[in-house]
Amino acid sequence: MNRSLVVDVLFWCFAAGSVVTGFLVFRTDSMVRAAFWLLASFVGVGAILVLLAAEFLGVVLILMMAGEMLIMAVVMVMFMMNPAGLNPMFMVHQHRFAVAAGVVSFAGLSVVALTVDFPDQPVDPSVDATAELGFELLGDSMLVFQTAGVALLATMVGAIALASRNGRFGTADEGSHEPPLEIEELESP
Amino acid sequence: MAPGVAVVSVAVAMAIGVYAVAVIDGIAGRLVAGAGRRGVGVVLDPPRTVVLLLMQRRHRTERADAQGWALAPALLGGLAATGLAVVPVDRGTAVADPGTGFVVFATAIAFVMIAVFLHGWSPNSLFPLIGAYRYGAQALSLQIPFLLAMLATALPAESLAVMDIVEAQGDVWNVVRQPLGLPIYLMVGVGVGFWGPLNLPDGADLVGGTSAEDAGTDRLAWEVARAAMLFAIAAMGAAVFLGGWWGPLLPGPVWMALKTLCLLVVMVASRHLLARVRIEPFVVACWAVFIPLALVNIFVSGALLL
Amino acid sequence: MLSPLAAALAVFVCAAIAMVALRSASDAIAGVGETAPERVPFLGGHSPEVHAWSRFHARYYVMALLFLAFDMEMVFMYPWAVVFVREGGIALAEMGMFITILLVGVLYAWRERALRWA
């Protein structure tokens, strides 16, 4: 079988898969499923990256997303009412506007993609992209690399300070008073 | 490699591995229990139990996530197979040897947490649910030490292909270069395979945890997938720490098999020798002890390499 | 002929399908169907009052956030490991600095008791 045909078929499978699963994220009642649909969408994109000769980036994207989406699922279940979708639900606002924004952005971006003439300069398959990335990391982009480290440190400290209840400044919710209990019936379609 | 050959060879390896885990477990259990040497049972009980589980009707809970329940063992089994596929058996002989084989294996390990979480979430039952969340804590803490312990072995090879990593151990095995690496790898390996002292998601205090509601082939598929995962971890450990096919006299694949068996015995026997750990101290230990240790391992072995 | 990653994918897909097939095989042998009381989740004899699916309080959420940030280091370390020997001391120094910065975060979490929850 022709190799490029196989690549094409795989590409369209992964592309359709990642878009469809990306859409299903907002169409499922169960938060765990939503998180894992998003994971599937990322896996699809990761697979496309692999097809695009960015083998390392593709695989590492999938690797990273496993942990991130598990955390996503855990946090979503914590902070959603009816997290498992035992009752069907549809929690949206400005729905028509959102649909319109989605359609317009898709149309606009597609037009850009199809009309702008990008230079045709495919990556050289003989180059070891991972090693290239390593040299870039330690060479020209050293500053970016170290900045990322500092940003991640700031994130860790910030996230812990925000999320943890018991910090050195006392209890996080001390002095706050709970809002009165309100029963809201949310619209269902 | 032709797709059919790839799939069949991994399937055979998986079957042998799962059977080996069951037999080693049986022998270790009998030795520790001080039971008599009625050896036939140890060898024949695993296949008999497989048939028994095939005849048991599957159990379903009310309002379960049926797809998730079906997917979880399938995912775990697929991940174990993928992990096995990237382990080289001999020089130039591997089912798959991608340039990023190492990362592929790490990805398979990372997805185990998805499989276990899904398995515990799906039945909509208390004990599986607690097991699932507990494994979340366990796996998130294990992940980084696991990746770091493995990563150190890639330094001398200058490559992320497992074949190159084994090739680079011709004169000295990585276990000598990085004495800290293998213990950490085995510890986290047992944790990833949720076995023995680190079998927290399926623990005895949760009367089976994520598999508490499993019956028949649900249970069979889950146990098979888990044993295959242990086997894949042992095989990868043998390849990247114990020099894979390198060894005198015997042909390479035999060495590989022997080394895998060694690690498998250590991992499987831990179940009969070590008590269940507590989840919270374990998480703290992972972050405060094992991650720094794994980093020390990387930097010290890196510095010695220069 | 398959590229190695495609072989890995094929192995994954086939193994997963085989596991699902194995799981479904017994439905033919052992039968399907159960009554409502047979579907009640096991709690040791009592039936649950509420669904187990709930806003489950995963108390390790702070550790999970720490993981989100710290895990990123792996993305940087893989390419680093590949070029480590060729780059030499500078690679060791740079990654040492990067990791030290990140470890400060872990140390902070540990000091704030963010890794404990019970």
Place this chain on the structure above:
Amino acid sequence: MTLEALLVVAAALFAVGLYGAISQQSFVMLMMGLELMINGALLALIALWALSTGGNPQGQMLAIVFMTVMAIEMALGFALITNVYRVRRADITEKLRKLKG
């Protein structure tokens, strides 16, 4: 697999993400929309890197930065959600608006 096709797929992912980010009431679902948008952007970036810039290593570097941004966004987002929920018991955006001041 042409550059145009890749960019269209990326645009589709981005558009779905945008739809989610605008329409969802709950914070966490909103974040999923953002993630999906970043996902589309990442795909477009790598497509351009691979097929249009001849494998300039800075493209890969940028992709890694994207992933880092994604992680930081998630970590801080979840921390904020936790904090808001703890202090105000709000889990959807409307409630937060109502509680302002």
Place this chain on the structure above:
Amino acid sequence: MGLSAVASRVATRAPVPVFPVAGLGARAAVDDLLVETRLRIVDTPAAANVLLLAGDVPSGLAAELARLHDGMSRPRTSLWWTLGASVRPAIRCPTEVRDPDPSILVDAVVDVHRRLLTGELASSYPQLPDEDAAPWRGIGPYGQGGTGMTGGVPYGRPMAEVAPDRDGLRLDQLTVRIGPFFARFPTGLVLELRLQGDVVQEAQLALPAGDVPMSGVATTPFGDALGVPVRVSVLEVERARSHLRSIASALVAHQLGSLAQRVLRLAGKVRPGDDHEIERLHRVLRRSQVLGWATTGVGHIAPERLEGTASGPILRASGVARDERADDPVYGGLGFEPIVHEGSDARARLAQRLAEARQALELAGRAGELDHDPESPLESPRGRLAAGDLPARRVLPLIPSLLEGMEWGDAVSTVVSLDLDTDEVLALHATDPKVSVP
């Protein structure tokens, strides 16, 4: 011969998955089944094909027993091992085994299982009617039995409600009743728990009332010793056995089943003067760290809280040297000194039992023909024993406050470390459904 016939023949030789329920006077016999290689003792009914009822299962637990039975996957059957009991179990048991010999029971179980697999014995029918937990179909926009996103009873059950938490996050609290057939607890112990995540927010004892024949309590040598003179060596060997069984169940709870088998075998064969055997066991346990990482600091009870409640090893593991045997002239003549451990946690209690088992065998070896005087105070393996004053009665009320704030695994370790006696817990159902907190 067809494929399914071959399959069932192969499967009949596999270890039989059994879910045991230990009734009155049957705990020790059921625990000892762990060493049988032809059986596989499982913790959940879903995994079992045979439900083994041993001894008297009180009729007060009939509804729970029926639910347990229905939770088993098919093919399934139940089997009653009478062990001297006369009251029939509340569910139908097609097979009864009257012989107390475990090997005869194992033969019977294997035979029942064979007949079940080959179709000679029909899989038992559900005990409960095929009804949902609550009517729910047809109400609300999706038939969930209510309106709104969290309203109603989807699939027959309501959803959990939020409740405050020490963490400051108001998340769902699950109210569950665990027991009376939870494998890690003694039969009959029901804990009503409020769980947030895997942490126990609130625990209560919920012992159902019911008629329990009191016979089971009297069958041990300690029960006899309340009324008639009993050899001290018999009492002390029984004490060592009881402690070893308790250690075995702790080992099972910490996932060391095969080590537990070794301990149970030892419990079955110890004789007076076998204290060196326990010394060896002590070395093994120290090596395997059971007494270490899994139990240190778990289930800590401040010694002052034990005043007037628990006696026996639990008290002595908190450093209080109180033992009824110290006041007994017979034991005084044997040179008895109470053993104490510091720590007050699960680890100290395990170590205490191990040390006392060794001491008991030593004493038994020295006791010779001496008898225990029924008038003297009696120290059972679980503490002071007198007519109508069961040790479990004093220990049970400690559990609720002890478990609060504990992670589930630690909670189980704690309950296991208290070594509650099944017979005593079941007997409390009969006499006093409300165990009051002292």
